[in-house]
Amino acid sequence: MQLHKYDVVEAATAILDAYGIADLTMRRLAKELNVSPGALYWHFANKQQLLGAIADRILQPARDVPAVTDWRERIVAVCSALRDALLSHTDGAELVSASFAAGQSQAAGDILTALSAAAEDAGVPSAEAELAARTVIYYVLGFTVDEQSKLQWDSAGVLDPQESVAAIDHDRRFGFGLRLLIDGLGVISTVS
Amino acid sequence: MQLHKYDVVEAATAILDAYGIADLTMRRLAKELNVSPGALYWHFANKQQLLGAIADRILQPARDVPAVTDWRERIVAVCSALRDALLSHTDGAELVSASFAAGQSQAAGDILTALSAAAEDAGVPSAEAELAARTVIYYVLGFTVDEQSKLQWDSAGVLDPQESVAAIDHDRRFGFGLRLLIDGLGVISTVS
DNA sequence: ACCTGAACACCGTTCAAGT
C-alpha cells in the first residue's frame, strides 16, 4: 500500500510520544513505516518540513478556540489551549518552538494571527499588533518548554522527592505571567 | 603545548562567528585545535556543556551593566545589553537560547537574577519575581532569534531587495515589546 | 594528567535505477 503524508505524520507523532524528540529521526521513522529512508523525501523536502507538519498536528486542538468577544478572555483562551496542546505530546513544546522559529508551522502562524487580532482589539496600533502577539507566544512557548522539561524529568524519577516539582502550581504560575502581558496590553489601550 | 578550556572556547567562538552554529561540531573544533575529537572530552563532559561555556563567553558584556536605581531603566539596560551581546556573534541568539533552556549558562542565570531583583523592586511578590524575569528573558531571546535570522538571511542576499529587512527599525520594535512588559510590571505595583 | 587512535552506533540527504 502507498505511503501518504498523513501516515508519516501519524507514525512520527507516535515515536515522539513514546520516545521523545531525540529518537525522532528520519531513519527510525522510515523503519517504523517499513520503507527506506529515501522514501520520506518523496513526500517531504527535508526534516524541517516534516517537523512543521508534526507541529501542525500537535497544534490542531488550539487552532480554533471558540471566539469570545472580550480580548483579554480571548488571549487567555488561546494561550491555555496552546499550552494544553504542547503538554499533550512528549517534547511538544520544544518541537513546536523550533518549528515556530523556523517558520515551518502553518498552525502557529494562524495562532499568531488570532493573537494579533486580539492585540488590535486591545488598542495596539496595527503596525505593532504582530509584535505584541509574538511577545505573548514567546512567553507561552518559553514557559511551557520549561514546565515540560521539569515535568518530564520528574516523571522519569531523576529528581529526589523533596525537590519534586509536583507541588508547584504550574497553572497559577502560567496565569500570573500571562496577566503580566495582558496588563501591559491594557496600559497601551489607556495611553494611546 | 597544553589545551585549556579557554582556548577551546575561543576557537569555538571563532568557528561560530565565521561559519555559524551548524558548523560548530566537536570534530570540526578538534581539527581547528589540532587535537583528536576525544581530547575535548577531557575538558568538557559533553557538547552541551561546551555550548554553555560559549554562551557564557557571549554574555560576558551583558553580565555587569552599571546598576541604575530606577527598575524600569535597569530592565531596559540589561535587556539592551543582552540583545547587543547576542547580535555580536553569528547565531548568538540561537545558541544562548538553547543553553538557557538547558540550564547550561551561568551568565544567563546571573542575568535572570538581576532581572528578578528589578521585578521585586517593581513590586512583584518575591515568589513570582523569577517568573516575571523569565518572561522578560523569553521576550528578548525570542525577539532576537527572529531579528538575527532575518538579518543574516538579508546579508546572505537571499531576499530580493524590495522585501529587504534593512528598512525595518528593529530598535524601535524591540523597545515597543519591552515597554509592553515593563508596563505590565508597573500595573502589578499599582494593584498589590 | 592529558591526549591519541580507533572504534561504536548512529545521522540527513541524494540519486540512479527499478516498478
Next chain:
DNA sequence: ACCTGAACACCGTTCAAGT
C-alpha cells in the same frame, strides 16, 4: 508516480593504550 539500494559525507561519544 513512487520507492529501493546504496552511497556520500558526516555526527557525538567512549575508552584502551600511550606519554
